[in-house]
């Protein structure tokens with residue numbers, strides 16, 4: 391296989407392994423990750439915070455989204471087209487939802503927002519801020535266009551990898567939160 395083909399195969403294999411590992415994580419670790427996320431973001435005021443509505447066994451940021459919505463605007467990602475950056479629609483606790491692309495829930499009638507804080511879902515991550523997603527490149531494209539935002543990846547320790555296979559377009563995350571702590575890389579901020 392050529393370099394590119396083998397990288398794609400390696401990413402696909404890593405996605406399967408991370409997905410399976412994530413499925414096996416218990417409630418205690420999930421609650422601890424949610425608490426760590428809130429601890430990292432609890433001081434935010436007047437910001438536009440992009441959370442996400444979890445699918446499958448993703449770590450759940452909704453407790454933090456509910457807590458932050460009092461003093462901040464909250465929005466969630468919407469896939470509008472393949473190959474395009476994500477857009478973000480305003481979300482509030484209990485708002486009406488519909489199922490969008492890839493089975494992700496999206497608010498029926500929230501306005502479009504541009505976040506300055508993003509909580510980013512992932513399948514896998516490494517100690518250097520490397521992130522493995524579902525393979526659409528949606529967050530890579532989105533983060534490339536949102537310089538200056540506070541970007542925090544949320545995951546569970548079971549999703550930690552030695553090194554996420556990296557492509558030129560992959561964007562490293564300056565902050566990663568898991569049940570084990572808040573990990574920051576000052577060189578990426």
Ligand SMILES: Nc1nc2c(c(=O)[nH]1)N(C=O)[C@@H](CNc1ccc(C(=O)N[C@@H](CCC(=O)O)C(=O)O)cc1)CN2
Nearest residue numbers: 442443444445446447467469492494511524526528529
């Ligand atoms: N909660 C959440 N929302 C999100 C994302 C995400 O990763 N998580 N996205 C990040 O880009 C975008 C949606 N993109 C996605 C692209 C592919 C798949 C996907 O392949 N899903 C698998 C299995 C899902 C599961 O059960 O874990 C599938 O459909 O087979 C999902 C979302 C925007 N919203």
Ligand SMILES: Nc1ncnc2c1ncn2[C@@H]1O[C@H](COP(=O)(O)OP(=O)(O)OP(=O)(O)O)[C@@H](O)[C@H]1O
Nearest residue numbers: 522523524525526527528529530531534557559560
């Ligand atoms: N900024 C960009 N411009 C053009 N293509 C991009 C960009 N970012 C990523 N891509 C392309 O998108 C494809 C998927 O990228 P990748 O495998 O990194 O997705 P991912 O990070 O796992 O997915 P997601 O962000 O949707 O969860 C790759 O072919 C990659 O080259």
